[in-house]
Amino acid sequence: MKKRFLSLLCALALLLAAVPSAAALEGESRRALDMLSTLNIDVNFPADHAMKAPIPRSEAAVLLLRFSGSDVSQPDAALSRAKTEGWLTRTVPQDGPITAGEFCAALLRLLGYTDVNDTDGTVCARRIGLTARDYEGNLTWGDAFQILRDALTFPYREGPAAIQTLVDSGLCTRSAAAALGLFDKELTARQTADRHMSAVFCIRTYDTEQEYRKGVPSGEASGFFITSDGLAATNYHTIEGALYATATLVTGEVYPVERVVYHDKGMDIALLRISRTSTDKAEAPAFAVLELAEEADLRPGDTVYTLGNPLGLGLAVSSGIVSDVDRVVDTYTLPCVMNTADISQGSSGGALLNVYGHVVAVTSGAYTYGNNMYLAVPIAPVLEADWTAQGQTLAEVARAS
Numbered sequence: 001m002k003k004r005f006l007s008l009l010c011a012l013a014l015l016l017a018a019v020p021s022a023a024a025l026e027g028e029s030r031r032a033l034d035m036l037s038t039l040n041i042d043v044n045f046p047a048d049h050a051m052k053a054p055i056p057r058s059e060a061a062v063l064l065l066r067f068s069g070s071d072v073s074q075p076d077a078a079l080s081r082a083k084t085e086g087w088l089t090r091t092v093p094q095d096g097p098i099t100a101g102e103f104c105a106a107l108l109r110l111l112g113y114t115d116v117n118d119t120d121g122t123v124c125a126r127r128i129g130l131t132a133r134d135y136e137g138n139l140t141w142g143d144a145f146q147i148l149r150d151a152l153t154f155p156y157r158e159g160p161a162a163i164q165t166l167v168d169s170g171l172c173t174r175s176a177a178a179a180l181g182l183f184d185k186e187l188t189a190r191q192t193a194d195r196h197m198s199a200v201f202c203i204r205t206y207d208t209e210q211e212y213r214k215g216v217p218s219g220e221a222s223g224f225f226i227t228s229d230g231l232a233a234t235n236y237h238t239i240e241g242a243l244y245a246t247a248t249l250v251t252g253e254v255y256p257v258e259r260v261v262y263h264d265k266g267m268d269i270a271l272l273r274i275s276r277t278s279t280d281k282a283e284a285p286a287f288a289v290l291e292l293a294e295e296a297d298l299r300p301g302d303t304v305y306t307l308g309n310p311l312g313l314g315l316a317v318s319s320g321i322v323s324d325v326d327r328v329v330d331t332y333t334l335p336c337v338m339n340t341a342d343i344s345q346g347s348s349g350g351a352l353l354n355v356y357g358h359v360v361a362v363t364s365g366a367y368t369y370g371n372n373m374y375l376a377v378p379i380a381p382v383l384e385a386d387w388t389a390q391g392q393t394l395a396e397v398a399r400a401s
Contacts, residue, residue: 028142028146029051029141029142029143029145029146030051030142031149032142032145032146032148032149033045033145035149035152035180036145036148036149038172038176038180039152039163039166039171039172039176039177039180040171040172041063041066041067041148041166041171041172042062042066042072043063043066043145044059044062044075045141049141050141051140051141051142051145052140052141052142053140053141054097054098054138054139054140054141055097055098055139055140055141055144056094056095056096056097056098057079057088057090057091057093057094057095057096057097057098058075058076058078058079058094058095060088060098060103060106060139060144061078061079061081061082061088062075062078063144063148064078064082064087064088064103064106064107064110065078065081065082066171067107067110067148067151067162067166068085068110068165069165069166069168069169069170069171079091079094082106085109085110086109086114087106087107087109087110088102088106089102089105089118090102090118097138097139098138098139099118099137099138099139100121100122100135100136100137100138100139100143101118101119101120101121101122102118102121102139103121103139103144103147104121104122104124104125104130104131104135104147105117105118105120105121105124105125106121107125107130107147107148107151108121108124108125108130111130111151111154111155111156111157111162112156112157112158112159113128113157113285113286115285116285120282122134122135122136123251123253124285125147126198126250126251127198127249127250127251127253127284127287127288128198128286128287128288129154129195129196129197129198129199129288130147130150130151130154131147131150131151132150132193132194132195132197135147150194152166152177152182153182153195163177163182163183185356186355186356187305187355187356187357189305189317189318189319191357192305192307192317192353192357193307193317195357196288196290196307196351196353196357197250197307197315197317198249198250198251198288199224199225199287199288199289199290199307199351200222200223200224200250200290200307200308200309200315200350200351201222201223201224201225201232201247201248201249201250201309201315202220202221202222202247202248202309202312202314202315202346203220203221203222203223203234203238203239203245203246203247203248203257203309203349204217204219204220204245204246204248205217205218205219205220205221205238205239205242205244205245206218206242206243206244206245207219207241207242207243208243209243212243212244218242219238219242220309220312220346221234221235221238221309221346221347221348221349222234222238222307222308222309222346222347222348222349222350222351222363223238223247223272223349223350224290224307224349224350224351224359225274225287225288225289225290226271226289226290226292226359226382227287227289227387228286228287228288228289229276229286229287230255230258230273230274230275230276230284230287231261231271231272231273231274231387232247232271232272232273232274233269233270233271233272233349233351233359233362233379233382234270234272234348234349234362235268235269235270235348235349235362235364235377236263236264236265236267236268236269236270237268237348237364238270238348238349239257239260239263239270239272239394239397240265240398240401241398241401242394242398243394243395243398244256244257244394245257245272245394246279247272247274249287250315253278253280253282253284254278254279254280255274255275255276255277255278255279255284256274256275256277256279257272257273257274257275257394258272258273258274258275258393259272259273259390259391259392259393259394260272260273260391260392260393260394260396260397261273261385261386261387261389261390261391262382262385262386262387262389262391263397264333264381265401266332266333267332267333267334267377267381268331268332268362268364268377269362269377269381269382271382271385271387271391273391274287290351290353290357290358290359291357291358291359292358292359292379292382292383293354293356293358293359293360293379294383296325296337296354296360296361296378296379298322298325298337298354298360299322299325300321300322300323300324300325301321301322302321302322302354302355303319303320303321303354303355304319304320304321304322304337304339304341304352304353304354304355304360305317305318305319305320305341305352305353305355306318306319306320306341306342306343306347306350306351306352306353306363306374307350307351307353308343308346308347308348308349308350308351308363309346309347309350310342310343310344310345310346310347311344311345311346312346313346318341318342318343319341320339320340320341320342320372320374321339321340321341322337322338322339323338323339323340323372323373324337324338325337327375329375332364332375332377334377334378334380334381335378336361336364336375336376336377336378337352337360337361337375337376337377337378338373338374338375339352339374339376340372340373340374341374342372342374343363343366343374347363348363348364348365349362349363349364350362350363351363352376359379360376360378360379361376361377361378361379362376362377362379362382363375363376364376364377
């Protein structure tokens with residue numbers, strides 16, 4: 001009886017530990033609110049409101065105006081002003097809730113991304129990296145704070161990052177923004193994932209017509225966009241022998257691989273042209289991209305991050321250090337970067353990033369019997385390739401190999 005009671009007590013303790021408290025759930029939103037307040041983005045957050053309460057449309061308009069650096073001396077007119085600016089397309093009911101999709105679409109328009117509508121605002125925001133997670137339903141106060149916090153380092157379509165615009169407008173000082181780390185060039189693993197995961201995708205390949213028709217892939221790997229119109233990098237071995245391939249984004253959207261613009265079997269590099277029309281016939285105005293490091297400038301001991309699709313389980317981030325910058329491997333025609341950032345089968349074709357978020361190599365393989373001896377091929381061949389080449393279809397490449 002005593003043992004059974006102790007077992008029940010332990011089970012209850014584990015159950016309670018698994019349920020996050022309200023304070024824990026609101027912690028991230030509270031930190032975002034504190035950051036916005038420090039930057040003088042005045043937030044009329046009622047003291048008796050919970051972070052998970054829906055935010056009224058009128059208050060969402062005030063937040064958007066403040067985020068743009070505009071004067072909000074007349075908050076009652078914020079809704080009509082946001083509509084005049086073209087950010088919000090609906091203004092009634094004024095005190096009714098606003099959906100996350102409407103808010104994300106409005107924020108995108110504020111930043112100059114005008115080719116978006118309210119119905120797919122959250123998807124577009126996630127696709128181009130404005131938001132770091134999915135938002136659904138009515139927008140809550142806490143979600144609004146987190147979205148704006150993440151958007152501070154996001155660039156205007158034709159201009160600098162949002163935080164620089166706020167500094168230039170005089171709303172906040174550069175020293176205050178710098179104290180919050182908003183001008184830091186070096187990224188943590190979390191910042192790397194938040195800002196850049198949207199540029200990475202899962203590749204599914206099909207070696208036969210039958211596999212493609214049935215939707216049963218013969219292989220899964222990784223890739224990443226290097227231009228907003230759909231040029232992407234991966235390993236050659238991820239597409240070798242494939243007749244068809246698709247790219248699945250962090251949003252779950254699936255886009256066909258149209259052509260192989262460049263490939264080098266010896267260096268295990270390939271450049272792909274990804275269609276901007278999804279398999280569901282939706283059009284992508286733009287994709288999030290990763291910036292390539294023109295000079296890797298790596299040294300042993302430098303921190304690096306990997307973004308990819310390990311084991312086909314979904315996109316993930318890992319961190320490690322550089323072990324060797326010129327590891328000669330018989331199967332590659334150029335020396336590889338050896339590092340300790342974990343990758344697994346399916347990570348092939350993913351991005352190896354430095355602490356500035358720039359791609360320094362493409363994750364490719366590992367020593368079978370080594371520990372933390374992962375290999376990435378240098379990005380130099382991608383920089384030297386002709387990105388405008390017509391290229392070949394996957395089937396043409398397969399027949400020629």
